[in-house]
Amino acid sequence: MATIAEQSSVLRLATFRLARRLRAQKADQALSDAQxxxxxxxxxxxxxxxxxxxxxxxxxxxxxxxxxxxxxxAGYLVRTVDEVDRRKTNLTLNDAGRDVVKATISQRDxxxxxxxxxxxxxxxxxxxRAAELMGGLATx
Amino acid sequence: MATIAEQSSVLRLATFRLARRLRAQKADQALSDAQxxxxxxxxxxxxxxxxxxxxxxxxxxxxxxxxxxxxxxAGYLVRTVDEVDRRKTNLTLNDAGRDVVKATISQRDxxxxxxxxxxxxxxxxxxxRAAELMGGLATx
DNA sequence: TATTGTTATACTCTATAACTATA
DNA sequence: TATAGTTATAGAGTATAACAATA
Numbered sequence: 001m002a003t004i005a006e007q008s009s010v011l012r013l014a015t016f017r018l019a020r021r022l023r024a025q026k027a028d029q030a031l032s033d034a035q036x037x038x039x040x041x042x043x044x045x046x047x048x049x050x051x052x053x054x055x056x057x058x059x060x061x062x063x064x065x066x067x068x069x070x071x072x073x074a075g076y077l078v079r080t081v082d083e084v085d086r087r088k089t090n091l092t093l094n095d096a097g098r099d100v101v102k103a104t105i106s107q108r109d110x111x112x113x114x115x116x117x118x119x120x121x122x123x124x125x126x127x128x129r130a131a132e133l134m135g136g137l138a139t140x
Numbered sequence: 141m142a143t144i145a146e147q148s149s150v151l152r153l154a155t156f157r158l159a160r161r162l163r164a165q166k167a168d169q170a171l172s173d174a175q176x177x178x179x180x181x182x183x184x185x186x187x188x189x190x191x192x193x194x195x196x197x198x199x200x201x202x203x204x205x206x207x208x209x210x211x212x213x214a215g216y217l218v219r220t221v222d223e224v225d226r227r228k229t230n231l232t233l234n235d236a237g238r239d240v241v242k243a244t245i246s247q248r249d250x251x252x253x254x255x256x257x258x259x260x261x262x263x264x265x266x267x268x269r270a271a272e273l274m275g276g277l278a279t280x
Numbered sequence: 281t282a283t284t285g286t287t288a289t290a291c292t293c294t295a296t297a298a299c300t301a302t303a
Numbered sequence: 304t305a306t307a308g309t310t311a312t313a314g315a316g317t318a319t320a321a322c323a324a325t326a
Contacts, residue, residue, distance in 0.1 A: 004264065021277070086325060086326085138160070227302045295314085299311090301309100
């Protein structure tokens with residue numbers, strides 16, 4: 001029986017390796033991890049300001065500004081000045097932005113789904129329960 | 141009962157979140173992920189050439205050269221010309237390099253161990269088995 | 281005065297192309 | 304001629320400091 005420390009070590013390595021494999025799956029290979037994370041935030045929240053995005057991704061405002069510029073030039077999002085508070089700019093995905101996020105999520109889940117299909121029902125149940133536990137660990 | 145596709149989605153999100161939390165734990169906050177990955181490779185293999193490192197990290201030789209320069213300037217590794225084939229440079233960690241890797245591994249495992257201690261024995265067993273399964277998925 | 285966004289500047293990581301030294 | 308490493312150059316992500324516009 002492994003010690004808790006040994007279990008930690010194995011779980012840490014497995015988590016890094018699986019995350020790396022999943023990150024490699026994306027609909028537009030030119031998109032960086034930082035850009036995809038921003039697209040994902042806007043996909044889930046439909047409209048956020050620059051400061052909100054910077055806070056959520058835990059990066060500086062100038063850094064987020066640069067990433068948003070790239071995504072705007074790439075044609076994935078649009079800036080619109082907030083009519084109530086004109087200091088703010090609301091960032092929103094356009095059709096191309098929503099499409100690339102949907103395609104990336106599909107691709108990653110398809111890759112993982114294909115792998116899970118090869119496992120037994122019991123093993124899949126173990127991974128499903130583990131995912132809940134891992135989610136809990138990460139948010140502590 | 142969730143579908144396999146739904147299980148995939150939950151596992152993907154949990155994996156990303158836990159990996160992110162673990163990556164944030166490091167002995168020298170000035171070290172980037174790329175630099176830590178190189179230190180880790182050299183810790184496991186003791187001596188590698190620039191080309192070997194670039195291949196393992198799936199990065200170009202000039203990119204790896206730059207990362208190695210940073211690590212050399214930071215005092216974590218040394219370059220030595222290969223006596224047999226003088227085109228090659230062997231890269232090796234010094235004491236400081238080995239120490240920072242050991243400290244980072246300890247810190248990450250300690251963080252995770254503390255969280256695992258708060259779980260039941262059954263939940264820990266589930267995560268241990270899941271780690272084996274995830275490792276298998278990642279190497280397919 | 282405080283907040284939001286932006287520009288200026290600088291450093292790292294990434295790449296490709298071109299170069300040097302060695303085999 | 305081929306390979307190992309390096310330098311040159313350029314684009315993206317990160318930061319802090321300083322600025323303009325707005326509240």
